Each structure stands twice: as structure tokens, then as C-alpha cells.
Amino acid sequence: MSARILALAALAAALAAGCAKDTTRYGDARGVETVTNTFGSTDLQMMAESMARSMQQAPVIISANLPIVTVQEVKNKTSEYIDTRAITDSIRSELQKGGKVRFAVDQAGMQQQTEELKRQQSELYAKDSAAEMGRMVGAQYRLEGNIVSIVKEVKNVKDVYYKLNLQLWNVRNGLLEWSDEKEIRKTTTRG
């Protein structure tokens, strides 16, 4: 008898699951996202926008004629996985569009750059149009930083605090030319 009831219950559950309808809709990519309190799209966008706008006001950027910057790693010192490359890519895009900074190839893109140079030096390419060796331009400034988080959790409350710190270093003399921080706090309450 109980086996029969169990079988019926299992069948009912399977039917209910089958009937549950998934709905997919497009959303606002720039809307406020609060699905969970882990690092999200709104955090990424706010950090990138705030940092890029702040850097554009730095005296070294205003006074220099299109300074050349290379982007180094933003170290993830949080307890969760964050693609920090996405943060620096967004900052780079915003600055590039703003037209105040030029970017030199960074460490991550160096291998592809040298491979392409070598490829163009091969016999397959016309010598007069091929990119020459020894013409790459070095960066005057390097952009680096780190992101940290402090997570506090009690029974029904989880509080997450993120802080992104970016620094712009002068490659020639080692001086720190600009630095700024962006802080974000998110709190989730259950129930």
C-alpha cells in the first residue's frame, strides 16, 4: 500500500515539474542586479565607471598628451571568484572611448602580439607592408590594483563589503601618479 502511495507521489511530483514553465526574457544589462550578494554586474559596472572617470581627472592624464598606459593585473584578494580582467577591460574600454589615454599591449596580450610580429616577418608577407620588429612603443604608466572583501555573516544577515583600489604608476621614475578607491556594501537579510 505504502509503495503504491509513494509511486503516486513520485508521479505527481514528476508531472508538476514537467508542467513548471520556464520563462526567459531580456532584461536591462545596466539595471541594478540584486539576485545574490556575491560580486555582480552592477558592482562591476559601478567600479569600472567610477575608476575610469576618476582617472580621467588625474592631473597626469589631463596634462599629458595621450599618455600610454599598460594594464596589469588586479589582484583578487576576496574570498570569492571574481574575473578581475573584466574590471580592467571595462575601465580600459571607457578610457579608450574617452580619448584621453592610449594603451600599450599588456602582459596578457604580449604572446599574441609577438607571434603576430613573427608571422609578418615570415616569407609569406610583403616586406614593405609587414610590421617591423623593434617598433613597439613602451607604456609610460602602468595600471594595477587589488580588490578586497570583508564578509560578515550571522544567522539571518550576510554583509559583504568590497573595495577596489587602483593605482597608476609612472614606469620611468616609479612615482605613484594617481590612485583611487571604490567601495560597495551589500547586505542580505533572510526571511
Next chain:
Amino acid sequence: MKMKWLVTAAALAALAGCATKKGFEQPGFAFGCPIGDARVSSMDDLVKAKTVVEGRRSTVVANEMRCTKAGDLIKVDTNLNNDSKSVKRMAYKFRWIDQQGMRAWEEESWKPVLLYDNSNLVISGISPTNKAVDFRLILRSDE
């Protein structure tokens, strides 16, 4: 001699009176903010001209706005006032406009902010490009 002092004091008072009204503005600007041909004679007029409230109405209002130049970029400071006894959550973004009245930049992301009860919060914005010559502050309740 006493008369000379009185005249000087009167001149200073007159100057101060002029300065508190709108400052020494360039034509087409009010409180440092670009206004084009719009008639702006007070802070309220400026805030009304530059602020757009979307979505649900809230007790949070922009009540002061000032602009300045950061290099060739526009920097905007806006005071938001929460005149209620509860904490309010808002989101804001700036819309940057070019010389032709078109968007000078893609739509910014919404930035959530929290305002404590009966309090003020200053939000700042900087234009992303020198092509931006005007702006609108978009406010939205995030409750």
C-alpha cells in the same frame, strides 16, 4: 573719513548681494551648469531643468545642483534630500548630451544609493568625454 568707510561698506554689501544670487556666471550657465537657452533664475529652476524622475515617485528629491569643469569635462554635484522618517533606496544615472542634443555616451549603469531618514546625500558625476556639453540626472526609486 567716516563717510569713506560707509561708502566702502555699502559697495561691499552690494557686491556680496550680487554674488549670492547666481555668482558671476557665463551666459548659458547657471551655478556652473550648462543651461543653453533655458530660463533659469533660481536653484529650483536649475534642478527642475536637469533632473528627470523615472518610475515610482519618492520622497527623495534633488534640491541643489552645482557644476564645475574638471579639465575639459563637466563635474556635477547634486544634493539629494530624504525628507521622510524612513531609510530610502534610490538609483541614479547621468545622461550625457552632446552639442547636437544627441547622446554623447552610451547609457550609464544605474547606481544604487541609500539615504538615511531625514538626511542629505551628495552624488557626483563626471562626464565621460569632452563631447558631452549637457546632462540630465535620472532618478528612480529602488524600493
